[in-house]
Structures are given as structure tokens and as C-alpha cells.
Amino acid sequence: QVQLQESGPGLVKPSETLSLTCIVSGGSISSYYWSWFRQAPGKGLEWIGYMYHSGNTNYNPSLKSRVTISVDTSKTQFSLKLTSVTTADTAVYYCARDTRAGYCTGGTCYPAGFDIWGQGTMVTVSP
Amino acid sequence: DIQMTQSPSSLSASVGDRVTITCQASQDIRNYLNWYQHKPGKAPRLLIYDAFHLEAGVPSRFGASGSGTNFTFTISSLQPEDFASYYCQLYGNLPPMYTFGQGTKLEIK
Numbered sequence A: 001q002v003q004l005q006e007s008g009p010g011l012v013k014p015s016e017t018l019s020l021t022c023i024v025s026g027g028s029i030s031s032y033y034w035s036w037f038r039q040a041p042g043k044g045l046e047w048i049g050y051m052y053h054s055g056n057t058n059y060n061p062s063l064k065s066r067v068t069i070s071v072d073t074s075k076t077q078f079s080l081k082l083t084s085v086t087t088a089d090t091a092v093y094y095c096a097r098d099t100r101a102g103y104c105t106g107g108t109c110y111p112a113g114f115d116i117w118g119q120g121t122m123v124t125v126s127p
Numbered sequence B: 001d002i003q004m005t006q007s008p009s010s011l012s013a014s015v016g017d018r019v020t021i022t023c024q025a026s027q028d029i030r031n032y033l034n035w036y037q038h039k040p041g042k043a044p045r046l047l048i049y050d051a052f053h054l055e056a057g058v059p060s061r062f063g064a065s066g067s068g069t070n071f072t073f074t075i076s077s078l079q080p081e082d083f084a085s086y087y088c089q090l091y092g093n094l095p096p097m098y099t100f101g102q103g104t105k106l107e108i109k
Helices: none
Strands: A003-007 A018-025 A033-039 A045-052 A057-059 A067-072 A077-082 A091-098 A103-105 A108-110 A121-125 B004-007 B010-013 B019-025 B033-038 B045-049 B062-067 B070-075 B085-090 B104-108
Touching: A003 A091, A018 A033, A018 A091, A018 A121, A033 A067, A045 A067, A045 A077, A045 A091, A057 A067, A077 A091, B004 B085, B010 B019, B019 B085, B033 B062, B045 B062, B070 B085
Parallel strands: B010 B104
Antiparallel strands: A003 A018, A018 A077, A033 A045, A033 A091, A045 A057, A067 A077, A091 A121, A103 A108, B004 B019, B019 B070, B033 B045, B033 B085, B062 B070, B085 B104
């Protein structure tokens, strides 16, 4: 059974880079779409971006200039980097997988629903 | 951008009740909608995909319907473990973008 576990610092200073890792156990990372989400205190869920195992990425336009998602197939993990953080980036961060890639158009299939999630990790941005 | 309006934002109900949550899209999204359950400190759980398909392992008391702009999520008979927040989630844009509704917090009456 595939499990995801987020890890990384719980506290980041403003203007610095938030770095998180999602460790994939019980399955291969060399397939599927791998994604990051977050939930700020009192707010709803927000999609950050995804990466296909081949390296193709797509990011939320509101975060695109600050986000990088990368995969390390040798370590079965993928990572999130968010630069120039502010207090608005304080949130619980989740990694997730889309198993089906159920939205297909123009010969390409994209993520549709995210069926496996990590438990989440709280990141606070504070001086 | 397509906007999702989810209602109600909160709901009080009792064990055994039937509850309904709605999501309305600002334009036609066909059946490109999923529903999630989220409990505090837990991973979100995909319950319904493609507007009405029940994810494997999800109890049959959960159901959903709709297409186009109007979608409905229903729990036919609330169980104690169902008290949580529920979110609709849109997909199907190009470039891909995944937007969630504002969420519905389901509380015990």
C-alpha cells in the first residue's frame, strides 16, 4: 500500500526558502502525477503544483514565480521549494498522488483527482 | 478562471440525518468535479470522482450527482465518523488548474 509522508522544517523566516520533501513508500515514484497542496489556517485547500515522473511540471499561476517541484527517483521522493516566503505562506502542506490521470485531451492525460495523500506538515513563516 | 461556489459553509446535523452539499461552477465544467472529506490533522480523502463515481472503499451512503454547472453531494444517513469538512474540486482546465470550493464544515447538532 502506497503511503506518503511530508518532512521538512516547521519554521521558516520571511524572505527565505521553504523546502519540503514527500517520501513515497510502498510503491514506485516512476509513474503517476505527484502534487503539492496547502491549507492556510482557517482557509480551504489550495493546489500548488504537480510533477509527472518524467519531469514535466505545472504550477498554480498565483505561485508559479516562486515554486519548484522536483522528483528524485533514486530516493523515491519528491520535493517542494517555495522561495521568498511571507507570513501568507504559513499553512499545512500536503503531498498527494493522482493514480488515474483521468482528464485526457489532445492525446495527453492530466491529473484529475488526488487519491493518495500524506498527513500534512505544518509550516510557519515567522521571524 | 472558473469559480466554484460551495454551500453551505457549515451545517449542523444529527446521526442518521440526510445531508446535501452543493457546488456551482461559474461555467460549464461537464463532469470534471471531485468531492473530498477532510478531518483535522488527517489526510484529505477522495470520496467521489468525475462527479458521481464512488472511490473504491467509500461507503455507499456517500453519493453525488450533477453535470455542467450544478453539482450535489449527499450523505444518506450520517454516521459519527462523517463529521468533517467536505470540499468539491474542479479539474479539466488547460493549462491544468485545480480549484477547490470553500468547504462545508459538518458538525454534530
